[in-house]
Amino acid sequence: MEDRILLAHGSGGKLSQELIVGFLPGLANPILNKLEDSAVFEANGRLAFTTDSYTVQPLFFPGGDIGRLAVCGTVNDLSMSGAVPMYLSLAFIIEEGLPFAELKTVLASISQAAGEAGVKIVTGDTKVVGQGCADKLFVNTAGVGIVPEGVDISAAGARPGDKIIVNGTTGDHGIAVLSQREGLTFHTPVPSDCAPLNGLVADMLAVTKNIHCLRDPTRGGVATTLNDFAGQSGAGIIIEEESIPVDKAVQAACELLGFDPLYIANEGKLVTAVPPEDADAVLARMKHNNYGTRAAIIGEVVADHPGRVVMKTAMGASRIVDVPAGELLPRIC
Amino acid sequence: MEDRILLAHGSGGKLSQELIVGFLPGLANPILNKLEDSAVFEANGRLAFTTDSYTVQPLFFPGGDIGRLAVCGTVNDLSMSGAVPMYLSLAFIIEEGLPFAELKTVLASISQAAGEAGVKIVTGDTKVVGQGCADKLFVNTAGVGIVPEGVDISAAGARPGDKIIVNGTTGDHGIAVLSQREGLTFHTPVPSDCAPLNGLVADMLAVTKNIHCLRDPTRGGVATTLNDFAGQSGAGIIIEEESIPVDKAVQAACELLGFDPLYIANEGKLVTAVPPEDADAVLARMKHNNYGTRAAIIGEVVADHPGRVVMKTAMGASRIVDVPAGELLPRIC
Numbered sequence: 001m002e003d004r005i006l007l008a009h010g011s012g013g014k015l016s017q018e019l020i021v022g023f024l025p026g027l028a029n030p031i032l033n034k035l036e037d038s039a040v041f042e043a044n045g046r047l048a049f050t051t052d053s054y055t056v057q058p059l060f061f062p063g064g065d066i067g068r069l070a071v072c073g074t075v076n077d078l079s080m081s082g083a084v085p086m087y088l089s090l091a092f093i094i095e096e097g098l099p100f101a102e103l104k105t106v107l108a109s110i111s112q113a114a115g116e117a118g119v120k121i122v123t124g125d126t127k128v129v130g131q132g133c134a135d136k137l138f139v140n141t142a143g144v145g146i147v148p149e150g151v152d153i154s155a156a157g158a159r160p161g162d163k164i165i166v167n168g169t170t171g172d173h174g175i176a177v178l179s180q181r182e183g184l185t186f187h188t189p190v191p192s193d194c195a196p197l198n199g200l201v202a203d204m205l206a207v208t209k210n211i212h213c214l215r216d217p218t219r220g221g222v223a224t225t226l227n228d229f230a231g232q233s234g235a236g237i238i239i240e241e242e243s244i245p246v247d248k249a250v251q252a253a254c255e256l257l258g259f260d261p262l263y264i265a266n267e268g269k270l271v272t273a274v275p276p277e278d279a280d281a282v283l284a285r286m287k288h289n290n291y292g293t294r295a296a297i298i299g300e301v302v303a304d305h306p307g308r309v310v311m312k313t314a315m316g317a318s319r320i321v322d323v324p325a326g327e328l329l330p331r332i333c
Numbered sequence: 334m335e336d337r338i339l340l341a342h343g344s345g346g347k348l349s350q351e352l353i354v355g356f357l358p359g360l361a362n363p364i365l366n367k368l369e370d371s372a373v374f375e376a377n378g379r380l381a382f383t384t385d386s387y388t389v390q391p392l393f394f395p396g397g398d399i400g401r402l403a404v405c406g407t408v409n410d411l412s413m414s415g416a417v418p419m420y421l422s423l424a425f426i427i428e429e430g431l432p433f434a435e436l437k438t439v440l441a442s443i444s445q446a447a448g449e450a451g452v453k454i455v456t457g458d459t460k461v462v463g464q465g466c467a468d469k470l471f472v473n474t475a476g477v478g479i480v481p482e483g484v485d486i487s488a489a490g491a492r493p494g495d496k497i498i499v500n501g502t503t504g505d506h507g508i509a510v511l512s513q514r515e516g517l518t519f520h521t522p523v524p525s526d527c528a529p530l531n532g533l534v535a536d537m538l539a540v541t542k543n544i545h546c547l548r549d550p551t552r553g554g555v556a557t558t559l560n561d562f563a564g565q566s567g568a569g570i571i572i573e574e575e576s577i578p579v580d581k582a583v584q585a586a587c588e589l590l591g592f593d594p595l596y597i598a599n600e601g602k603l604v605t606a607v608p609p610e611d612a613d614a615v616l617a618r619m620k621h622n623n624y625g626t627r628a629a630i631i632g633e634v635v636a637d638h639p640g641r642v643v644m645k646t647a648m649g650a651s652r653i654v655d656v657p658a659g660e661l662l663p664r665i666c
Binding site: 007008010011012013014015016017034035036037038039040041042043044045046047048049050051052053054055057076077078080081083087089090091092093122123124125127128129130132133134135138140142143144145147154155156215216218219220224232265323324325326327328330331333 | 339340341343344345346347348349350367368369370371372373374375376377378379380381382383384385386387388390409410411413414416420422423424425426455456457458460461462463465466467468471473475477478480487488489548549551552553557565598656657658659661663664666
């Protein structure tokens with residue numbers, strides 16, 4: 001194989017086939033190995049189906065890369081509907097000239113993350129575009145999962161009294177990518193939180209199926225997710241500034257750069273609204289999961305100010321937490 | 334709304350929401366309208382799952398555009414497994430500065446093609462990258478379909494004696510896109526054949542479920558698909574040059590440009606291998622479908638030269654039809 005990707009690697013001809021065969025060892029499974037146009041598998045019941053494209057720049061950052069991101073992002077979107085993620089598709093748009101070594105590293109990450117999450121890559125596609133027509137590599141994953149009986153999670157499901165829980169510190173991913181891109185160095189490096197959360201969600205659902213809302217606060221951060229809950233549920237949300245877990249290095253970076261960690265993207269975080277009677281048990285169970293050790297109740301759903309999210313600050317003041325109007329940090333996912 | 338796409342349209346914030354709401358009228362359905370991270374629907378049995386990214390350049394060409402292509406391509410990949418296409422995901426990577434009017438035209442095509450194919454767009458994603466980081470617009474679709482009982486189609490299913498049938502002229506799509514891109518004008522314009530083939534496949538399966546191979550000859554053309562059948566089935570294939578339908582204008586363009594229509598991409602064509610006893614009935618039924626009026630038997634599967642495709646030319650000679658080694662026409666899908 002050449003050491004860089006050529007246009008011909010996307011042609012459907014011999015070089016395409018070499019590329020596919022080169023991919024296979026890391027991703028092999030009986031469904032993918034058939035190399036048909038579609039993957040075929042058995043499934044029964046309620047299915048969840050989702051997609052995301054990943055355009056993160058740079059491709060590699062502390063705590064992850066575009067490959068890990070592409071698997072975790074779609075696994076997490078499925079998990080947020082309570083589904084057990086099963087099968088992923090994988091589609092590359094590659095800029096001509098991308099070093100093979102980088103693609104191989106991304107593939108190794110995809111394979112590792114898929115293994116960790118227990119999902120199979122069953123179908124895929126590769127396109128190559130000329131130099132200057134894409135920025136190195138874009139990845140799309142779509143995913144299919146199975147929603148267990150009795151689970152009915154929706155951003156419209158929040159009810160007054162529900163407790164709002166996050167599974168850990170907010171803003172790590174956005175700051176990690178930004179620092180890498182801009183060459184910023186902090187005393188303590190900030191790794192991305194990029195992680196598959198299906199295991200954590202399974203733990204939560206083992207405590208109660210009565211989880212009202214569940215969403216991963218990616219673009220737009222925790223602030224945007226809470227606004228989705230409030231807006232779609234027609235309820236108000238109050239959060240306590242002091243209870244929101246923020247990593248010290250992220251806090252310092254945000255202060256330096258003028259960002260609010262509540263608006264910074266995460267890739268291994270979830271926000272949930274659960275009935276008050278289940279909140280403590282859910283929280284306790286989350287803390288026992290590797291991806292929930294710093295879980296915390298950060299607020300609650302109220303009947304007041306429907307559609308609005310209000311934060312009580314450490315100083316005792318209240319302020320509205322609005323949806324961001326513009327672009328804070330492009331290309332972080 | 335602004336008249337061009339801004340980075341902020343991909344931010345997850347207010348402009349993102351405006352964009353999504355702007356998308357909805359054309360694509361609305363009860364599953365998509367919930368705007369959850371995953372679409373949830375009931376499905377039982379054998380499912381087909383596939384994905385493709387579309388990077389065609391230019392975005393608009395005679396007979397279609399990237400939107401119609403993105404729907405038809407994925408509908409066809411599902412159909413080639415015999416599945417009834419049901420649900421599609423839709424993910425955009427947009428270059429900052431793309432005129433809104435172009436995006437709206439693409440969305441209208443998506444909506445029209447999805448309507449024609451009878452599929453629903455149920456989940457999606459939008460990313461915006463800076464100017465120069467993508468070439469206007471890339472689209473990814475993934476799709477889920479249901480494989481009817483008794484259908485078992487595979488590129489490995491060809492058996493000696495099977496007849497090879499195509500549903501019409503070969504090479505239209507590639508030549509249409511190339512002419513548009515290079516500003517070539519022919520006496521008779523060549524429109525792309527871009528079309529959803531699920532109805533045609535349903536017609537064929539109504540004649541017999543015993544269809545051995547079925548594939549849409551996109552990148553690499555009919556030649557590559559036949560090589561897939563021969564290679565994966567461990568059988569030989571003989572085709573008759575004179576029986577292969579080629580549009581006159583496509584033939585003329587190919588002669589002028591030095592291309593072989595057998596290697597040019599199609600987006601509304603299928604190649605099938607069916608048992609000899611079913612071939613005439615399948616062919617007759619195909620000819621009654623709008624997308625099969627020029628269907629023809631072009632050859633047959635043989636026990637000789639396993640893995641190889643041989644063409645008998647009009648002059649009576651034989652030549653091997655190999656897989657293309659390099660890139661013929663980049664960015665045609």
